[in-house]
Amino acid sequence: xKLVKILLMTMLVTVIGFxxxxxxxxxxxxxxxxxxxxxxxxxxxxxxTMTLINSRGSERVREIKQFSKDYGKEEKSIMxxxxxxxxxxxxxxxxxxxxxxxxxxxxxxxxxxxxxxRISSDSKSDYFMGSDFTYDDLGDRHPSEDTHKxxxxxxxxxxxxxVVESIPKEKGYMYSRTVTWVIKDKWIGMKKEFYDEDGxxxxxxxxxxxxxxxxxxxxLHSEMxxxxxxxxxxxxxxxxxxxxxxxDGMFTERMMKxxx
Amino acid sequence: MVTKLIKTTLMFIMMTPMIGxxxxxxxxxxxxxxxxxxxxxxxxxxxxxxxxxxxxxSRGDVYFKVNPFLYHYSDDELExxxxxxxxxxxxxxxxxxxxxxxxxxxxxxxxxxxxxxxxKDMREFLLPEFSEIRVxxxxxxxxxxxxxxxxxxxxxxxFTPTQMPDENSIWSIKPNYPLPYSIDYSNSDVKxxxxxxxxxxxxxxLSSEIDFEIMAGYSWDDDPTFHSEKILNPANGIVDSVIxxxxxxxxxxxxxxxxxxxxxxxxxxxxxxxxxxxxQSTNPKYSDGTEEKDYIHYLLGxxxxxxxxxxxxxxxxxxxxxxxxxxxxxxxxxxMTFLASMDFLRETLNVELFSYIGxxxxxxxxxxxxxxxFIDGFQIQLGANLFFGDEGQFGRFDxxxxxxxxxxxxx
Numbered sequence: 001x002k003l004v005k006i007l008l009m010t011m012l013v014t015v016i017g018f019x020x021x022x023x024x025x026x027x028x029x030x031x032x033x034x035x036x037x038x039x040x041x042x043x044x045x046x047x048x049t050m051t052l053i054n055s056r057g058s059e060r061v062r063e064i065k066q067f068s069k070d071y072g073k074e075e076k077s078i079m080x081x082x083x084x085x086x087x088x089x090x091x092x093x094x095x096x097x098x099x100x101x102x103x104x105x106x107x108x109x110x111x112x113x114x115x116x117x118r119i120s121s122d123s124k125s126d127y128f129m130g131s132d133f134t135y136d137d138l139g140d141r142h143p144s145e146d147t148h149k150x151x152x153x154x155x156x157x158x159x160x161x162x163v164v165e166s167i168p169k170e171k172g173y174m175y176s177r178t179v180t181w182v183i184k185d186k187w188i189g190m191k192k193e194f195y196d197e198d199g200x201x202x203x204x205x206x207x208x209x210x211x212x213x214x215x216x217x218x219x220l221h222s223e224m225x226x227x228x229x230x231x232x233x234x235x236x237x238x239x240x241x242x243x244x245x246x247x248d249g250m251f252t253e254r255m256m257k258x259x260x
Numbered sequence: 261m262v263t264k265l266i267k268t269t270l271m272f273i274m275m276t277p278m279i280g281x282x283x284x285x286x287x288x289x290x291x292x293x294x295x296x297x298x299x300x301x302x303x304x305x306x307x308x309x310x311x312x313x314x315x316x317x318s319r320g321d322v323y324f325k326v327n328p329f330l331y332h333y334s335d336d337e338l339e340x341x342x343x344x345x346x347x348x349x350x351x352x353x354x355x356x357x358x359x360x361x362x363x364x365x366x367x368x369x370x371x372x373x374x375x376x377x378x379x380k381d382m383r384e385f386l387l388p389e390f391s392e393i394r395v396x397x398x399x400x401x402x403x404x405x406x407x408x409x410x411x412x413x414x415x416x417x418x419f420t421p422t423q424m425p426d427e428n429s430i431w432s433i434k435p436n437y438p439l440p441y442s443i444d445y446s447n448s449d450v451k452x453x454x455x456x457x458x459x460x461x462x463x464x465x466l467s468s469e470i471d472f473e474i475m476a477g478y479s480w481d482d483d484p485t486f487h488s489e490k491i492l493n494p495a496n497g498i499v500d501s502v503i504x505x506x507x508x509x510x511x512x513x514x515x516x517x518x519x520x521x522x523x524x525x526x527x528x529x530x531x532x533x534x535x536x537x538x539x540q541s542t543n544p545k546y547s548d549g550t551e552e553k554d555y556i557h558y559l560l561g562x563x564x565x566x567x568x569x570x571x572x573x574x575x576x577x578x579x580x581x582x583x584x585x586x587x588x589x590x591x592x593x594x595x596m597t598f599l600a601s602m603d604f605l606r607e608t609l610n611v612e613l614f615s616y617i618g619x620x621x622x623x624x625x626x627x628x629x630x631x632x633x634f635i636d637g638f639q640i641q642l643g644a645n646l647f648f649g650d651e652g653q654f655g656r657f658d659x660x661x662x663x664x665x666x667x668x669x670x671x
Binding site: 052054060061083084085086088095103105107112113114115116117118119120121126127129130131231249252253254258 | 287289348350355362363364367389390391394403405407408410464466468471519520521523524525526563564565568603606607608633635636637639668670671
């Protein structure tokens with residue numbers, strides 16, 4: 001009888017606990033953490049096509065095959081550049097860590113030099129392959145690097161969203177603030193506005209297509225528009241496969257040199 | 261030989277459509293390279309057209325690559341060859357590569373310390389692209405992998421020396437002899453026999469904290485030593501000329517390199533100890549004018565960025581051990597390299613300055629260049645090779661200042 005009482009008490013406490021968490025209004029910090037830590041599977045592979053469009057409308061296309069694997073506190077990823085022809089067989093490997101403040105480890109293999117070179121990951125404000133995305137924009141920026149504030153809740157493209165403002169703690173960072181529209185039940189940043197150091201609107205990221213693949217939400221098509229220079233970069237993801245059991249050997253110097 | 265190469269290349273090109281269905285991958289580039297000396301003291305100029313092809317094919321765990329090249333010069337001279345032609349066999353934890361291949365070791369940039377497996381093509385000094393300076397060697401390479409460690413073993417059955425410039429080339433280095441000399445090449449070849457093989461081994465680790473390599477080699481010195489034979493004048497018994505006999509010697513090497521990140525800076529180092537190197541000497545104890553000495557060669561370098569500007573610098577030192585004053589080489593040779601590079605226009609325009617600076621003779625090679633990607637895969641480059649100083653490894657080419665342009669189409 002005593003055991004039944006204890007079990008009932010435990011169930012009640014558990015139910016009350018869930019209800020109070022659901023009713024509790026999330027903070028900006030929690031929302032951005034939910035986006036950052038959104039489940040993406042243990043490993044994934046996809047084909048990325050990046051189209052760079054300048055103000056005159058001329059296009060340059062970069063094609064990449066990418067693999068990533070989550071090791072808990074560490075995530076490893078490798079990219080193989082397929083085109084244009086002069087960067088073919090170049091590969092880039094990144095090991096990132098959950099630990100706040102710990103820099104990523106990065107290497108690049110340049111086929112002309114036939115050498116894997118360690119590079120510094122300090123320049124996260126660098127633009128990735130001439131695109132409108134910086135390394136930070138691509139998801140590397142840890143939530144602890146900004147102060148987040150929930151501004152409001154509103155509908156965008158038929159989705160209920162949280163609108164969160166993020167202000168960098170680091171002085172002199174390339175953005176003075178960003179504003180993100182986060183889809184409530186999916187934890188996808190559907191739209192993000194970037195403001196430069198002077199507070200002027202610099203870029204807008206728009207997610208055009210997302211889908212649930214193998215049980216995980218994946219952004220399939222997005223566009224970054226630099227409104228000041230009228231540049232655009234379109235990211236298109238195809239052949240997405242999740243939890244296929246990518247071998248640890250994929251994230252090694254051997255594969256960087258060998259390529260696909 | 262040339263005809264045979266042309267036939268082989270044509271055969272590959274003709275075979276492409278046939279094998280195409282089976283995923284033969286063809287890539288490469290066509291390049292026009294125009295260069296002119298700026299000193300006005302020589303009519304030397306470069307008009308070179310290059311055609312470089314890569315044929316690749318894989319089936320399961322077997323892969324092959326053939327990389328023929330063709331240089332066409334203004335006088336209609338053709339130069340053909342295979343930069344690489346090899347086959348890979350992939351297994352779970354090891355790979356085997358057999359054939360002509362370029363092998364690159366070490367963490368240094370533009371310096372050859374542990375990077376001594378593939379010999380160099382020095383016919384145009386250090387000016388060509390590194391993929392063109394390194395000569396492929398026919399070899400067997402075995403790589404064993406365990407986690408992030410790699411053990412590599414290379415066996416080179418046939419020795420290939422450094423390719424030196426012709427005697428009439430502006431890049432040729434004349435032996436520094438006060439007496440008239442002639443050159444006898446009879447000892448310069450290393451015979452093709454098993455006991456004359458070269459062997460290299462390397463262990464490397466790539467890890468979060470540090471990347472490093474440890475290597476050893478039992479090889480031939482790629483550069484020959486000029487032994488001298490004095491010729492006496494029968495009339496007066498005085499030495500009035502010498503015969504120089506270039507000869508390659510066995511060289512044992514032990515070295516290593518590392519690369520690590522300290523905050524925003526990448527710190528690199530590389531060093532090697534060479535046993536069996538021969539140097540020219542005036543020591544009367546050695547009648548052939550050479551003396552065997554061990555020496556060390558090392559560098560320390562850093563890579564860092566200031567905003568979008570990427571910078572890299574290296575300090576390099578060569579030191580002859582157990583030095584004596586009879587040796588013609590200096591005991592120490594100190595060099596620095598400096599690289600500054602910046603991208604503009606969404607990485608379509610690159611401005612770069614690379615320089616070697618000889619600290620002992622105050623000489624330098626400064627190489628500014630601007631590269632613009634007109635469209636993807638179509639590149640225009642303008643650059644200059646400027647030599648400063650009167651002596652030293654760069655100053656000796658002071659009259660070879662050059663401006664050039666390269667137009668390259670990659671496919």
